[in-house]
Amino acid sequence: MADHVDLVLAQWAVRRPDLDVSPMAVIGRLSRLSRLVDAELRRTFTAHGLDAASFDVLATLRRSDPPHSLTPAELMRSSMVTSGAITQRLDRLEARGLVSRSPSASDGRSVVVALTDAGRDLIDEALPDHVATEARLLAALTEGERDALATTLATLLESLSEEKDGKGGKDKKA
Amino acid sequence: MADHVDLVLAQWAVRRPDLDVSPMAVIGRLSRLSRLVDAELRRTFTAHGLDAASFDVLATLRRSDPPHSLTPAELMRSSMVTSGAITQRLDRLEARGLVSRSPSASDGRSVVVALTDAGRDLIDEALPDHVATEARLLAALTEGERDALATTLATLLESLSEEKDGKGGKDKKA
DNA sequence: CCCAGATGTCTTAGCGCTGAGATACATTGC
DNA sequence: GCAATGTATCTCAGCGCTAAGACATCTGGG
The missing domain is CATH 1.10.10.10 (Winged helix-like DNA-binding domain superfamily/Winged helix DNA-binding domain)
Known part of the structure:
Protein backbone atom coordinates (compact mmCIF):
# COMPACT_ATOMS: atom_id res chain seq x y z
CA MET A 1 0.00 0.00 0.00
CA ALA A 2 3.00 2.32 0.00
CA ASP A 3 3.49 4.41 -3.12
CA HIS A 4 6.57 6.38 -4.07
CA VAL A 5 5.43 9.43 -2.14
CA ASP A 6 5.10 7.45 1.08
CA LEU A 7 8.74 6.45 0.70
CA VAL A 8 9.73 10.05 0.12
CA LEU A 9 7.89 11.16 3.25
CA ALA A 10 9.55 8.43 5.29
CA GLN A 11 12.98 9.48 4.03
CA TRP A 12 12.43 13.11 4.91
CA ALA A 13 11.29 12.12 8.38
CA VAL A 14 14.74 10.59 8.88
CA ARG A 15 16.88 13.26 7.19
CA ARG A 16 15.01 16.36 8.22
CA PRO A 17 12.88 15.50 11.27
CA ASP A 18 12.67 19.21 12.00
CA LEU A 19 10.52 19.85 8.91
CA ASP A 20 6.83 19.13 8.54
CA VAL A 21 6.78 17.80 5.00
CA SER A 22 3.16 16.61 5.14
CA PRO A 23 2.07 18.96 2.32
CA MET A 24 4.12 16.76 0.01
CA ALA A 25 1.60 13.98 0.56
CA VAL A 26 -0.77 16.01 -1.58
CA ILE A 27 1.49 18.12 -3.80
CA GLY A 28 3.88 15.30 -4.58
CA ARG A 29 1.09 12.97 -5.61
CA LEU A 30 -0.54 15.69 -7.65
CA SER A 31 2.67 16.17 -9.63
CA ARG A 32 3.34 12.52 -10.27
CA LEU A 33 -0.27 11.83 -11.12
CA SER A 34 -0.31 14.66 -13.59
CA ARG A 35 2.73 13.24 -15.35
CA LEU A 36 1.23 9.76 -15.55
CA VAL A 37 -2.11 11.07 -16.75
CA ASP A 38 -0.49 13.26 -19.39
CA ALA A 39 1.45 10.27 -20.70
CA GLU A 40 -1.69 8.15 -20.96
CA LEU A 41 -3.72 10.87 -22.62
CA ARG A 42 -0.94 11.39 -25.11
CA ARG A 43 -1.39 7.86 -26.41
CA THR A 44 -4.97 8.61 -27.35
CA PHE A 45 -4.00 11.89 -28.98
CA THR A 46 -1.26 10.19 -30.98
CA ALA A 47 -3.69 7.55 -32.18
CA HIS A 48 -5.67 10.36 -33.79
CA GLY A 49 -2.67 12.23 -35.18
CA MET B 1 -18.56 28.76 -7.12
CA ALA B 2 -18.05 27.86 -10.79
CA ASP B 3 -14.48 27.36 -11.87
CA HIS B 4 -13.19 27.09 -15.41
CA VAL B 5 -13.82 23.35 -15.55
CA ASP B 6 -17.48 23.80 -14.63
CA LEU B 7 -17.82 26.07 -17.64
CA VAL B 8 -16.15 23.52 -19.85
CA LEU B 9 -18.49 20.79 -18.66
CA ALA B 10 -21.52 23.00 -19.28
CA GLN B 11 -20.30 23.75 -22.80
CA TRP B 12 -19.82 20.09 -23.64
CA ALA B 13 -23.30 19.32 -22.35
CA VAL B 14 -24.62 21.66 -25.02
CA ARG B 15 -22.33 20.71 -27.93
CA ARG B 16 -22.02 16.99 -27.35
CA PRO B 17 -24.96 15.92 -25.15
CA ASP B 18 -24.32 12.35 -26.34
CA LEU B 19 -21.02 12.16 -24.46
CA ASP B 20 -20.55 11.62 -20.74
CA VAL B 21 -17.71 14.02 -20.07
CA SER B 22 -17.89 13.72 -16.28
CA PRO B 23 -14.33 12.33 -16.03
CA MET B 24 -13.15 15.78 -17.05
CA ALA B 25 -14.38 17.11 -13.72
CA VAL B 26 -11.44 15.29 -12.18
CA ILE B 27 -8.87 15.06 -14.96
CA GLY B 28 -9.37 18.62 -16.14
CA ARG B 29 -8.93 20.02 -12.66
CA LEU B 30 -5.93 17.83 -12.06
CA SER B 31 -4.22 19.26 -15.14
CA ARG B 32 -4.97 22.88 -14.43
CA LEU B 33 -4.06 22.52 -10.79
CA SER B 34 -0.78 20.95 -11.68
CA ARG B 35 0.08 23.88 -13.94
CA LEU B 36 -0.81 26.44 -11.28
CA VAL B 37 1.08 24.57 -8.59
CA ASP B 38 4.15 24.20 -10.79
CA ALA B 39 4.14 27.93 -11.48
CA GLU B 40 3.94 28.76 -7.79
CA LEU B 41 6.66 26.31 -6.80
CA ARG B 42 8.88 27.73 -9.50
CA ARG B 43 8.90 31.09 -7.78
CA THR B 44 10.39 29.55 -4.67
CA PHE B 45 12.96 27.66 -6.69
CA THR B 46 13.96 30.79 -8.57
CA ALA B 47 14.39 32.67 -5.30
CA HIS B 48 17.09 30.13 -4.41
CA GLY B 49 18.73 30.06 -7.84
C1' DC C 1 -9.33 65.75 -30.81
C1' DC C 2 -5.30 63.54 -29.09
C1' DC C 3 -2.18 61.09 -26.50
C1' DA C 4 -0.82 57.71 -22.98
C1' DG C 5 -1.54 53.40 -21.55
C1' DA C 6 -3.86 48.98 -22.35
C1' DT C 7 -4.57 45.17 -25.37
C1' DG C 8 -3.88 41.69 -29.28
C1' DT C 9 -0.77 39.27 -32.17
C1' DC C 10 3.44 37.81 -33.70
C1' DT C 11 8.74 37.10 -33.56
C1' DT C 12 12.84 35.10 -31.80
C1' DA C 13 16.45 33.24 -28.76
C1' DG C 14 17.08 30.03 -25.46
C1' DC C 15 15.79 26.16 -22.52
C1' DG C 16 14.67 21.39 -20.93
C1' DC C 17 12.71 17.31 -22.43
C1' DT C 18 11.89 13.26 -25.52
C1' DG C 19 13.06 9.51 -28.66
C1' DA C 20 16.29 7.13 -31.07
C1' DG C 21 20.44 5.29 -31.01
C1' DA C 22 25.55 4.52 -29.82
C1' DT C 23 28.76 2.51 -26.70
C1' DA C 24 30.47 0.04 -22.82
C1' DC C 25 29.96 -3.20 -19.32
C1' DA C 26 27.34 -7.00 -16.77
C1' DT C 27 24.86 -11.28 -16.39
C1' DT C 28 22.91 -15.55 -17.69
C1' DG C 29 22.54 -20.06 -19.73
C1' DC C 30 24.88 -23.42 -21.89
C1' DG D 1 34.54 -19.54 -21.59
C1' DC D 2 31.36 -17.29 -24.59
C1' DA D 3 27.50 -15.70 -27.10
C1' DA D 4 23.17 -13.50 -26.32
C1' DT D 5 20.72 -10.51 -23.84
C1' DG D 6 20.08 -6.91 -20.50
C1' DT D 7 21.49 -2.65 -18.15
C1' DA D 8 23.80 2.04 -17.55
C1' DT D 9 25.15 6.20 -19.47
C1' DC D 10 25.64 9.48 -22.81
C1' DT D 11 24.75 11.99 -27.49
C1' DC D 12 22.01 14.65 -30.45
C1' DA D 13 18.31 16.36 -33.41
C1' DG D 14 13.86 18.03 -32.97
C1' DC D 15 9.97 19.87 -30.48
C1' DG D 16 6.94 23.02 -27.79
C1' DC D 17 7.17 26.33 -24.45
C1' DT D 18 8.61 30.74 -22.13
C1' DA D 19 10.27 35.44 -21.73
C1' DA D 20 11.06 39.55 -23.73
C1' DG D 21 9.93 42.60 -26.85
C1' DA D 22 8.21 44.69 -31.51
C1' DC D 23 4.22 46.57 -33.69
C1' DA D 24 -0.38 47.75 -34.58
C1' DT D 25 -4.66 49.05 -32.85
C1' DC D 26 -8.02 50.35 -29.35
C1' DT D 27 -9.82 53.28 -25.44
C1' DG D 28 -10.65 56.74 -22.11
C1' DG D 29 -9.36 61.14 -19.76
C1' DG D 30 -7.88 65.78 -20.52
Missing part, protein backbone atom coordinates in the same frame (compact mmCIF):
# COMPACT_ATOMS: atom_id res chain seq x y z
CA LEU A 50 -2.79 14.86 -32.45
CA ASP A 51 -0.90 16.00 -29.39
CA ALA A 52 -2.13 17.61 -26.18
CA ALA A 53 -1.57 21.14 -27.46
CA SER A 54 -3.49 20.61 -30.69
CA PHE A 55 -6.27 18.74 -28.96
CA ASP A 56 -6.60 21.53 -26.44
CA VAL A 57 -7.10 24.17 -29.13
CA LEU A 58 -9.46 22.09 -31.26
CA ALA A 59 -11.56 21.09 -28.24
CA THR A 60 -11.76 24.66 -27.01
CA LEU A 61 -12.98 25.82 -30.39
CA ARG A 62 -15.43 22.91 -30.61
CA ARG A 63 -16.96 23.91 -27.28
CA SER A 64 -17.57 27.47 -28.39
CA ASP A 65 -20.71 28.65 -30.14
CA PRO A 66 -21.02 27.85 -33.82
CA PRO A 67 -19.25 28.65 -36.07
CA HIS A 68 -16.74 27.50 -33.47
CA SER A 69 -14.48 30.53 -33.57
CA LEU A 70 -12.44 32.34 -30.94
CA THR A 71 -9.58 34.82 -30.88
CA PRO A 72 -6.02 33.84 -29.96
CA ALA A 73 -6.38 35.90 -26.79
CA GLU A 74 -9.39 33.85 -25.72
CA LEU A 75 -7.57 30.62 -26.51
CA MET A 76 -4.61 31.86 -24.49
CA ARG A 77 -6.73 32.53 -21.41
CA SER A 78 -8.42 29.17 -21.69
CA SER A 79 -5.20 27.22 -22.15
CA MET A 80 -2.98 28.83 -19.54
CA VAL A 81 -0.09 29.20 -21.98
CA THR A 82 1.64 32.30 -23.33
CA SER A 83 0.66 34.17 -26.46
CA GLY A 84 3.74 32.88 -28.25
CA ALA A 85 2.65 29.31 -27.63
CA ILE A 86 -0.79 30.03 -29.06
CA THR A 87 0.69 31.59 -32.18
CA GLN A 88 2.77 28.49 -32.77
CA ARG A 89 -0.07 26.10 -32.06
CA LEU A 90 -2.23 27.94 -34.55
CA ASP A 91 0.57 27.94 -37.12
CA ARG A 92 0.73 24.17 -36.92
CA LEU A 93 -3.03 23.66 -37.01
CA GLU A 94 -3.48 26.12 -39.85
CA ALA A 95 -0.77 24.38 -41.87
CA ARG A 96 -2.70 21.14 -41.49
CA GLY A 97 -5.95 22.78 -42.53
CA LEU A 98 -7.64 22.13 -39.19
CA VAL A 99 -8.27 25.77 -38.31
CA SER A 100 -8.47 29.00 -40.29
CA ARG A 101 -7.32 32.49 -39.37
CA SER A 102 -9.06 35.61 -40.64
CA PRO A 103 -8.88 39.25 -39.60
CA SER A 104 -11.46 40.36 -37.07
CA ALA A 105 -14.18 42.62 -38.44
CA SER A 106 -14.63 44.50 -35.16
CA ASP A 107 -11.04 44.82 -33.89
CA GLY A 108 -8.18 45.66 -36.22
CA ARG A 109 -5.63 44.07 -33.92
CA SER A 110 -7.40 40.80 -33.64
CA VAL A 111 -7.82 37.59 -35.54
CA VAL A 112 -10.67 35.11 -35.65
CA VAL A 113 -9.67 31.48 -35.43
CA ALA A 114 -12.29 29.02 -36.65
CA LEU A 115 -12.50 25.24 -36.90
CA THR A 116 -12.50 24.01 -40.48
CA ASP A 117 -14.71 21.10 -41.44
CA ALA A 118 -11.67 18.85 -41.28
CA GLY A 119 -10.83 20.19 -37.82
CA ARG A 120 -14.33 19.61 -36.59
CA ASP A 121 -14.41 16.09 -37.99
CA LEU A 122 -11.10 15.27 -36.36
CA ILE A 123 -11.99 16.51 -32.89
CA ASP A 124 -15.42 14.91 -33.02
CA GLU A 125 -13.78 11.64 -33.86
CA ALA A 126 -11.10 11.90 -31.16
CA LEU A 127 -13.35 13.08 -28.34
CA PRO A 128 -15.12 9.81 -27.50
CA ASP A 129 -11.78 8.02 -27.28
CA HIS A 130 -10.42 10.78 -25.12
CA VAL A 131 -13.20 10.70 -22.54
CA ALA A 132 -13.06 6.90 -22.55
CA THR A 133 -9.36 7.12 -21.69
CA GLU A 134 -10.10 9.57 -18.92
CA ALA A 135 -12.81 7.29 -17.54
CA ARG A 136 -10.40 4.36 -17.60
CA LEU A 137 -7.80 6.34 -15.65
CA LEU A 138 -10.38 6.93 -12.91
CA ALA A 139 -11.68 3.37 -12.84
CA ALA A 140 -9.99 2.68 -9.49
CA LEU A 141 -12.26 5.15 -7.73
CA THR A 142 -15.87 4.73 -6.70
CA GLU A 143 -18.34 7.29 -7.93
CA GLY A 144 -18.42 8.83 -4.47
CA GLU A 145 -14.65 9.15 -4.40
CA ARG A 146 -14.63 10.73 -7.85
CA ASP A 147 -17.20 13.31 -6.83
CA ALA A 148 -15.43 14.12 -3.59
CA LEU A 149 -12.15 14.43 -5.45
CA ALA A 150 -13.64 16.78 -8.03
CA THR A 151 -15.09 18.93 -5.27
CA THR A 152 -11.84 19.17 -3.33
CA LEU A 153 -9.84 19.92 -6.46
CA ALA A 154 -12.36 22.64 -7.35
CA THR A 155 -11.81 24.23 -3.94
CA LEU A 156 -8.08 24.28 -4.49
CA LEU A 157 -8.42 25.54 -8.03
CA GLU A 158 -10.54 28.46 -6.93
CA SER A 159 -8.23 29.39 -4.11
CA LEU A 160 -5.21 29.42 -6.41
CA SER A 161 -6.99 31.23 -9.21
CA GLU A 162 -8.10 33.96 -6.89
CA GLU A 163 -4.63 34.31 -5.50
CA LYS A 164 -3.34 34.69 -9.02
CA ASP A 165 -5.91 37.33 -9.93
CA GLY A 166 -5.04 39.24 -6.80
CA LYS A 167 -8.63 39.04 -5.60
CA GLY A 168 -8.57 39.07 -1.85
CA GLY A 169 -4.95 38.25 -2.25
CA LYS A 170 -2.84 36.69 0.40
CA ASP A 171 -2.93 38.68 3.57
CA LYS A 172 -1.26 41.82 2.35
CA LYS A 173 -3.16 45.04 2.21
CA ALA A 174 -6.18 45.03 -0.04
CA LEU B 50 17.12 26.76 -8.77
CA ASP B 51 14.48 25.32 -11.04
CA ALA B 52 12.19 22.34 -10.60
CA ALA B 53 14.55 19.94 -12.35
CA SER B 54 17.56 20.90 -10.25
CA PHE B 55 15.57 20.93 -7.05
CA ASP B 56 14.25 17.48 -7.82
CA VAL B 57 17.71 16.01 -8.23
CA LEU B 58 19.21 17.74 -5.19
CA ALA B 59 16.27 16.79 -2.99
CA THR B 60 16.38 13.17 -4.11
CA LEU B 61 20.06 12.98 -3.27
CA ARG B 62 19.48 14.71 0.05
CA ARG B 63 16.88 12.12 1.02
CA SER B 64 19.23 9.24 0.35
CA ASP B 65 21.58 7.78 2.92
CA PRO B 66 24.76 9.70 3.63
CA PRO B 67 26.94 10.42 1.79
CA HIS B 68 23.89 11.34 -0.25
CA SER B 69 24.82 9.55 -3.44
CA LEU B 70 22.81 7.74 -6.10
CA THR B 71 23.33 6.56 -9.66
CA PRO B 72 21.78 8.31 -12.67
CA ALA B 73 19.58 5.25 -13.18
CA GLU B 74 18.17 5.59 -9.68
CA LEU B 75 17.58 9.29 -10.19
CA MET B 76 15.85 8.53 -13.47
CA ARG B 77 13.43 6.10 -11.86
CA SER B 78 12.66 8.51 -9.06
CA SER B 79 12.10 11.48 -11.35
CA MET B 80 10.00 9.93 -14.09
CA VAL B 81 12.11 11.50 -16.84
CA THR B 82 14.28 9.90 -19.51
CA SER B 83 17.94 9.08 -19.15
CA GLY B 84 18.86 11.91 -21.50
CA ALA B 85 17.14 14.39 -19.22
CA ILE B 86 19.07 13.10 -16.21
CA THR B 87 22.38 13.39 -18.04
CA GLN B 88 21.65 16.99 -18.85
CA ARG B 89 20.42 17.83 -15.37
CA LEU B 90 23.60 16.40 -13.92
CA ASP B 91 25.72 18.30 -16.43
CA ARG B 92 24.20 21.54 -15.23
CA LEU B 93 24.47 20.71 -11.54
CA GLU B 94 28.02 19.45 -11.91
CA ALA B 95 29.03 22.62 -13.74
CA ARG B 96 27.73 24.63 -10.78
CA GLY B 97 29.60 22.44 -8.31
CA LEU B 98 26.42 21.21 -6.61
CA VAL B 99 26.95 17.52 -7.36
CA SER B 100 29.94 15.38 -8.28
CA ARG B 101 30.20 12.42 -10.64
CA SER B 102 32.64 9.59 -10.09
CA PRO B 103 32.92 6.13 -11.59
CA SER B 104 31.25 3.36 -9.65
CA ALA B 105 33.60 0.95 -7.91
CA SER B 106 31.25 -1.98 -8.24
CA ASP B 107 29.82 -1.51 -11.74
CA GLY B 108 31.96 -0.41 -14.63
CA ARG B 109 29.00 1.00 -16.54
CA SER B 110 27.78 3.12 -13.72
CA VAL B 111 28.45 6.46 -12.12
CA VAL B 112 27.99 7.65 -8.58
CA VAL B 113 26.41 11.06 -8.21
CA ALA B 114 26.94 12.72 -4.85
CA LEU B 115 25.87 16.00 -3.28
CA THR B 116 28.76 18.36 -2.71
CA ASP B 117 28.86 20.47 0.45
CA ALA B 118 27.61 23.40 -1.60
CA GLY B 119 24.79 21.29 -2.99
CA ARG B 120 23.78 20.14 0.43
CA ASP B 121 23.85 23.65 1.83
CA LEU B 122 21.72 24.92 -1.03
CA ILE B 123 19.03 22.27 -0.76
CA ASP B 124 18.91 22.52 3.01
CA GLU B 125 18.37 26.23 2.69
CA ALA B 126 15.70 25.95 0.01
CA LEU B 127 13.71 23.12 1.58
CA PRO B 128 11.96 25.02 4.37
CA ASP B 129 10.80 27.66 1.89
CA HIS B 130 9.61 24.96 -0.44
CA VAL B 131 7.46 23.12 2.09
CA ALA B 132 6.13 26.46 3.32
CA THR B 133 5.04 27.26 -0.22
CA GLU B 134 3.38 23.87 -0.52
CA ALA B 135 1.57 24.40 2.76
CA ARG B 136 0.35 27.79 1.59
CA LEU B 137 -1.03 26.28 -1.61
CA LEU B 138 -3.12 23.88 0.47
CA ALA B 139 -4.30 26.47 2.96
CA ALA B 140 -7.82 26.46 1.51
CA LEU B 141 -8.37 22.89 2.69
CA THR B 142 -9.13 21.62 6.16
CA GLU B 143 -6.84 18.99 7.58
CA GLY B 144 -9.53 16.39 6.97
CA GLU B 145 -9.84 17.41 3.34
CA ARG B 146 -6.08 17.28 2.89
CA ASP B 147 -5.88 13.79 4.31
CA ALA B 148 -8.78 12.53 2.24
CA LEU B 149 -7.27 14.09 -0.86
CA ALA B 150 -3.90 12.47 -0.22
CA THR B 151 -5.59 9.10 0.25
CA THR B 152 -7.62 9.33 -2.93
CA LEU B 153 -4.63 10.50 -4.95
CA ALA B 154 -2.62 7.59 -3.55
CA THR B 155 -5.30 5.18 -4.76
CA LEU B 156 -5.12 6.65 -8.23
CA LEU B 157 -1.36 6.69 -8.25
CA GLU B 158 -1.15 3.04 -7.36
CA SER B 159 -3.68 2.02 -9.95
CA LEU B 160 -1.82 3.88 -12.69
CA SER B 161 1.59 2.70 -11.58
CA GLU B 162 0.50 -0.90 -11.61
CA GLU B 163 -1.01 -0.50 -15.03
CA LYS B 164 2.28 0.89 -16.25
CA ASP B 165 4.30 -1.96 -14.74
CA GLY B 166 2.03 -4.46 -16.41
CA LYS B 167 1.10 -5.94 -13.05
CA GLY B 168 -2.42 -7.27 -13.32
CA GLY B 169 -2.41 -6.20 -16.92
CA LYS B 170 -4.58 -3.73 -18.68
CA ASP B 171 -7.54 -6.09 -18.86
CA LYS B 172 -9.67 -5.98 -15.78
CA LYS B 173 -9.48 -9.47 -14.37
CA ALA B 174 -6.25 -10.78 -12.92
